[in-house]
Amino acid sequence: MLITCPYCGPRDLAEFSYQGDANRTRPDPASTDPEAWNAYVYDRANTAGDHREYWQHSGGCRVHLAVTRNTLTHEIKDVALARDGAVKKPSARRKTGAKA
């Protein structure tokens, strides 16, 4: 598996650490609803197919990424910076002519 880091280009899986399922939303920290917290901590959609997940380029530039990867084929469909969510591409944010 190769992951294309927006800053470093295509890099081997060994440089990345998996940070888990990105489909979960942390409940409001002020919330005291145990069901919501239990669901957040324990329950997973465990998707077969396109899966949004977090990776960190821990052996490289250390950026956190939101990756869309097919869990049946390992095909990587999209890589975005985690802080932008999986929607905005970092390339769209970069100024024209700026070096990657």
Next chain:
Amino acid sequence: MAEYSFLSLLKNAWNGNRDWKPAWRKPDPRPAYDVVIIGGGGHGLSTAYYLAKEHGIANVAVLEKGYLGSGNIGRNTTMIRSNYLLPANQRFYEHSMKLWESLSHDLNYNVMFSQRGCLNLAHSPAQLDDFARRGNAMRHAGIDAELMSREQIRRFVPALDIDFGGRFPVVGGLIQRRAGTARHDAVAWGYARAADRRGVDIIENCEVTGFLRDADRIVGVATTRGEIRAGKVAVAVAGSTGRVMKLAGVDRLPIESHVLQAFVSEGIKPFMDTVVTFGAGHLYVTQSDKGGMVFGGDIDGYNTYAQRGNLPIVEDVMSEMCAMFPGLTRVRLLRSWGGIMDMSMDGSPIITTGPLPGMYLNCGWCYGGFKATPASGWCFAWTIARDEPHPINAPFALDRFHRGILIDEKGQGATPKLH
């Protein structure tokens, strides 16, 4: 079908082995059964066997998507042990160990269960203290455990580099001598044959595509070979649990599917007569009766349903293997493969009624499902037959996560990377 015995072997050998019959039938699915078990792996087959044997429920179908033995029952590293710390795990896995000890006679099928011992290596005094604590807990529960010194280990496994190249010197270890290995394919075939002989229909190449409902209640399954109605539907599909349960509308469960790779080397002469685990990394190795070194390490660590892994784990496992056994560095790897593990959030399994009416769920085996095969089937059969868990599997409830009564063997908190 005749009993397998010395006499029947002799008779068939005399006849040039022409008269052997297939070990189980290939029936077409009937329209309805008392119990339909989804998943013809070790756990599904043993569940069918114990339903028929212990509870007299033989009107049972086992549905298998592929061929029998094509899933994790044929993809594991064949190791069996009950060296657990927590009482719930000790009771369950020791029950399994006792069933293993009489399994070949019980099934009239040689599963080649070999109690060659399982040695956990400790590489620091703190780790050895921890092993002593686990060993004491095991002995307290009536399970055998022995602490071994560095000198004893040197004599017991002479091929081991006791210093791991100076980096991780072994200070001692914990051995369970009743632990060992079994022939994994024979376990699938033995349970299939024994269940079939009691009237269970084993239906291969039959994939479940949906569930039949009567209001809230599950009353059967839609399959690639037609609809099958059932009084009770049991799900024992390990790594495919997420996919199958989604068909029933259960979107979220406390498990993730991950790939675990396993490896076998070319056959070599007798090298090691036990199971050894590397305590400073994560590696477990044994030698098969054919001579191949069978071993594995960590899961790849990312969600996947693909039965193949990636190179970083291969490199990791090989480097650990070379550190343990420098004598094996020039032995060639014969095969590697991957199996999909249903990793639960506390490292312990789930055997339960529900989560829907008419349904029963068996999952969350992480990468320890093979050794559990007999007890998993035995407990699941009880749960299905009596609509309530046996005291042995009562702690393995699905709602334990939300109720805060986890069985967290490693004491590490919620993560799908335990076993």
